[in-house]
Amino acid sequence: MRPPQFCRWMLKQTCCLHDRDYLLADLEEEFAQRVHADGRARAARWYRSQALRSLWPCLKRRLQLRRTDLQASRRGRPRFGGIMLTAFLSDVRLALRNLKRYPGFAAAVLLTLSLGIAANASVFSVVHSVLLRPLPYRAPEQLVFVWDGLDWIGVPRAWVMPSEVQTLREGTSLFEGFAALQTGGVRLTGDGQEPQRVTVGVTSDNLFDLLGVEAHIGRTFQSGEDRPGAENLVVLQYSLWQSRYGGADMLGQPIDIDGESYTVIGVLPSDFRFLVHSSLGAPSGADLWVTHQRDLSQVPRGNHNMAVLGRMKDGVTLAQAREELRALGRRADESYFGNQGFTYRAVPLHGDLVSGVRESLWMLLAAVGFVLLIAAANIATLLLARAQRRRREFAVRQALGAGRTRLLSQLLAEGLTLGLLGSVLGLLLAAAGVQLLVALAPADLPLRHSISLDAPAGLLALGLGLLTGLLCGLAAIPQWRSLQLVGGLSHAGRGSSAAPSRLRSLLVTAEVALAVMLLAGAGLLLRSFQALSVADAGFRPAGILTFSIERPQPEHEFMRRLLERLQALPQVESAGAVESLPLRANANQTSVASTDRPEERILIDIMRAAPGYFRTLGIEVLRGRDFTWRDDAEAAPVVIVDESLASRLWPGQDALGKTLGSDNPARVVGVVRHARLYSLDRDDRPQLYLPLAQRPEENMQVALRSAGDPALLSDSVRAIVSQMDASQPVHSVATMRSVLERSLSERRFAATLLSAFALAALALAALGIYGVLSFLVGQRTREIGLRMALGSRRQGVLALILRQGLSMTVLGLVLGIVGSLLLGRLLASHLYQVSPADPWSIGAGTLLLLVVAASACLFPALRAASLNPVLALRRE
């Protein structure tokens, strides 16, 4: 009966030689007795506990033996096995002692390393939490979103028409099922509390089954509960249950959603979130879930308005699933779309969710990796410089009989000790770093709530620390290879050997190159950001307050009275309303036929507007007029087009007075500037405005232009709305300025972080140059003294040192510029009105580095130039 082998091995490594065999044999003897008495499992447990608890006394005893046994520690030359460990432990102790002896050096190295590691671990935590960690559903890799590919009108990913869902379900053999879902805004009322506007997820009954999510309390939907005439049931999101109902027992209770009564059947787990990726904006979650209660196959075709989630059966690959969907798509193309090239697109759920941020996050991780590389190069130069200074110590140790392996082991031990300490410190800092990143991250970053410093990030930090330590330790080795005993002793303290300093210059060159790349990259992003912040969005954002209301009754009359009352407020210059405000990304699309080529469809954004909207937003009316309240159901239908629609439909002609539509043609009464609906950098679709009084709409967004601070108006707004209709919630109150800033938040996040990394890189590179040069000056003190004694002038010495420092820098700069040009290409898709080879960004980065490097060189050079030759020569 063998005892647990790993524990035995561990104990064997730890125990000192004299006792090892006896101790292990004793332990085995008792183990055998216990197997006999208590059984194998208990005996093994006992053995493990013995082994574990013996480790520390054995280790202590061993270290104690080494301390007293000078002979043993001098003999050096390690053998593998137990002795190796003892020797290594003593090396670690020596390394710790050395660190304590040079606290300045230790602090510099540890700070550099731990900051580098902390930055990496924090950014990696974000990357891991958002991009890599599997979503918290059953077998998440089998979940895909299915999109309609309407390539012929320029929409590769459109939502699916409800009637297609049944077709998909019937046609598939590779999918376990498809769930259809939509999100929308609804009003919660009737429970004696303030009306609240919440997001509802309207879904088929199988969504939670497909996700593999069970209710925290109660149940989720069951088969058949999404049919027409089924009972009104609702499942609450945990957060809403807590915030609105205080976690009270709600099962079986009725709640009012948009005036209809629903029965609560369950509450979802607190960590459950399901984000529906809207085809245009950021993914959005839901506060509560109901079923669609429709026979989807009976819904008339035309509207693409459902997200479809599919789960592939076990063992089905994405490629197979796509193949099947393509075949289904071809069938639909023939039977309904008239062979225009319709297809289904399947995108893995996770990838779909994070597609908008994936590149930026990887870019940030790469950037922060650069910072660590620079930090590592710095640490390596520091270690090299110190190794140089310790030549004498090593020569003495060698003379006393230490083998080369033994010295090597010491260098490695020092590197690893530094690495380990750096990792631990780095992890502590990273815990704060992750918090900082979450605070800085754009609010709509998908999966932001799940970001945390987790085990993989911890392992990464540990691994990076040890690897960096190991490499830095190894970097000091080449000079030991050439170390000659006598040379080491006689050169001690005087040497200026060229080989190690070449390695150091190489490291500095690399640092400079990396820093230039980071600076240039940050410059590119910052310039894009700046260009975007002043970009012409087609409207004037300053001084505007916006809010949303829903389903006022009667629709346009309510709006008319509301706008009149708002306009009467003292600060308000004008008020208007529209179905979709700029940068809110929620317009409806339709397509219109081109006038001269009827077969060509133009996809446009279409929205209702109330009179005064264009003036309020500052959208210029280029031709014609704004809507008035007289453009109502009794009057002739009118529309307003934006400049891009005018030029697409009637190129070179005056759009005023033209008509649109065939069965109920509407006359164009105005042409307005194009206002950006989605984001500042995306060139979006042409726009068509309809008068609210002719085409009533339930969900409207109101804008007020204020003479003062628009945020101050929000209380008056709420008061007026609740006077007019107490059940009408006012939501999404925000100034247009903050909406604008929010639309830039992702870019701001990337630009801020990259700039921070670039500055860190700059500081590290400067430190590196300074460190190497001042070390060189120290090394060459005697030589410099000699030169001066022989008539060299101070300027000459200054130039000599500066030249040496700048030659490392300039080579680095050249490499850095080349690297920046390559980097620019990678960044191209993130740039706005800035060329990837933007000379300003690259030039500024290069210049900044040059200036900083020159000043880093200057101090050691000045010190060299002010040397007193007599003292310098006498120094040996």
Add this chain to the structure above:
Amino acid sequence: MSKGKYLAEFEIYIMLALARLEDEAYGVSIRQEIEERTGRPVSIGAVYATLGRLEDKGMVRHRVSDPLPVQGGRSRKYFDLTAPGREALRHSTEMLGRMMQGVDLAPRVELGEES
């Protein structure tokens, strides 16, 4: 008596176990003896480490037995007290006794420091 001759608590346990077990004192028996009498878990590593330390101080010595008369039988390392060890143990326990005189409740007794 120099400072090095003071005994730590666990050292006293070990030496008392040696005194009690006489010729039969080896790793297993010492460990079990202490564990049974004190009721606290004792690791074999601690036993050997302490024995080693006591041996350094000259209070304990060991002999290696012949291999046990079974197939693959092993040698055991038997320990016993040296004369100075016996003396130190007597001294320590005596001091302990003296310190205890007249003390009703002494939940903790410090016996010198561990070297």
